[in-house]
Amino acid sequence: MSFRGINNLTLDTKGRMAMPSRYRERLQEICGGRVVITVDQDHCLLVYPLPEWEIIENKLVNLPSLNKQARLLQRLLIGYATECEIDSQGRVLLPPMLREFAGLNKKAVLIGQGKKFEIWDEDAWTESQGEWVESVKNGDDDLPAALEELSL
Amino acid sequence: MSFRGINNLTLDTKGRMAMPSRYRERLQEICGGRVVITVDQDHCLLVYPLPEWEIIENKLVNLPSLNKQARLLQRLLIGYATECEIDSQGRVLLPPMLREFAGLNKKAVLIGQGKKFEIWDEDAWTESQGEWVESVKNGDDDLPAALEELSL
DNA sequence: TGGCTTTATCCCACTATTTCCCACTTTCCT
DNA sequence: AGGAAAGTGGGAAATAGTGGGATAAAGCCA
Numbered sequence: 354m355s356f357r358g359i360n361n362l363t364l365d366t367k368g369r370m371a372m373p374s375r376y377r378e379r380l381q382e383i384c385g386g387r388v389v390i391t392v393d394q395d396h397c398l399l400v401y402p403l404p405e406w407e408i409i410e411n412k413l414v415n416l417p418s419l420n421k422q423a424r425l426l427q428r429l430l431i432g433y434a435t436e437c438e439i440d441s442q443g444r445v446l447l448p449p450m451l452r453e454f455a456g457l458n459k460k461a462v463l464i465g466q467g468k469k470f471e472i473w474d475e476d477a478w479t480e481s482q483g484e485w486v487e488s489v490k491n492g493d494d495d496l497p498a499a500l501e502e503l504s505l
Numbered sequence: 506m507s508f509r510g511i512n513n514l515t516l517d518t519k520g521r522m523a524m525p526s527r528y529r530e531r532l533q534e535i536c537g538g539r540v541v542i543t544v545d546q547d548h549c550l551l552v553y554p555l556p557e558w559e560i561i562e563n564k565l566v567n568l569p570s571l572n573k574q575a576r577l578l579q580r581l582l583i584g585y586a587t588e589c590e591i592d593s594q595g596r597v598l599l600p601p602m603l604r605e606f607a608g609l610n611k612k613a614v615l616i617g618q619g620k621k622f623e624i625w626d627e628d629a630w631t632e633s634q635g636e637w638v639e640s641v642k643n644g645d646d647d648l649p650a651a652l653e654e655l656s657l
Numbered sequence: 658t659g660g661c662t663t664t665a666t667c668c669c670a671c672t673a674t675t676t677c678c679c680a681c682t683t684t685c686c687t
Numbered sequence: 688a689g690g691a692a693a694g695t696g697g698g699a700a701a702t703a704g705t706g707g708g709a710t711a712a713a714g715c716c717a
Contacts, residue, residue: 365695365696366696367697369695374692374693374694389509393657410507410509412655414507425633425636425637428623429634429637431509431618431619432623433510433616434509435509435510436509436510440678443693450513469657517707519665519706523703523704523705592667592668594667594668594703594704596704
């Protein structure tokens with residue numbers, strides 16, 4: 354019941370992106386084609402089915418307002434979160450500000466990530482992938498506890 | 506049932522700001538177009554639907570009067586709070602003092618934040634965003650527990 | 658106190674943007 | 688190879704944004 358897989362796709366001149374057809378039926382079931390798109394710290398976009406997003410948003414709004422980190426997170430995640438509807442051709446219109454944030458122009462990459470999707474600019478994706486492979490190979494990250502005990 | 510999303514918008518010469526149309530119906534329902542605008546510690550403005558504000562104001566009024574922080578908060582938030590009405594074109598007139606406080610001139614950014622909105626001067630917003638990216642990159646790791654275990 | 662000046666609010670009209678829909682091209686499956 | 692489904696592009700109508708002007712209100716000075 355999970356979104357997986359990677360797709361190369363193109364945005365048209367109006368910033369619309371065609372969802373791969375294999376996801377459409379599922380999205381229709383889960384959320385009637387209503388998704389929420391927001392930003393990620395790695396400068397890609399996240400696409401959540403509406404109900405899934407609401408769970409996350411709930412967690413976010415209940416963070417303590419006095420904490421600076423929390424406020425920044427709220428501002429970015431909730432601030433950029435935009436509800437979008439999949440049109441009759443199976444496309445979503447990506448709002449200009451979100452496209453800008455992720456540096457998206459023509460060529461993009463869509464990645465299934467369980468409950469959500471990620472959208473990357475193709476170049477950014479290629480680059481980030483290289484970096485990631487490097488850093489895992491070198492083992493140069495201090496892993497938090499949850500990662501240390503992760504078994505793949 | 507929550508306000509979200511980001512919009513670039515412009516103030517006209519009279520200091521009026523057009524609310525994005527997608528929020529108007531909701532605002533009409535909730536508060537008949539009556540909102541309360543006040544200031545935030547980060548030098549942006551906060552916009553609350555009237556009933557929502559009254560809850561907040563109540564909390565503020567009941568803070569311990571001897572505490573210095575509390576008194577400052579009260580003075581700022583309650584002091585600057587101004588009731589404004591959305592006009593027939595869907596615009597709110599931002600009072601001069603509030604515009605001044607947030608350093609607003611022509612270009613502004615409106616972000617949905619659940620029960621309220623925030624209004625930023627465009628430059629201030631851009632800057633604040635850079636700060637966020639910085640702080641994530643540097644891994645300022647004194648995150649509160651609530652943030653540590655947040656799964657998006 | 659009356660009239661004049663200044664400020665604020667309301668309303669109308671133009672421009673830009675968005676959204677919706679239709680049609681063509683391409684690809685994949687039978 | 689033919690048909691169907693998916694991807695792509697573009698155009699037109701509706702809607703939202705913006706600016707300006709007119710009317711009403713309020714303050715001020717004579």
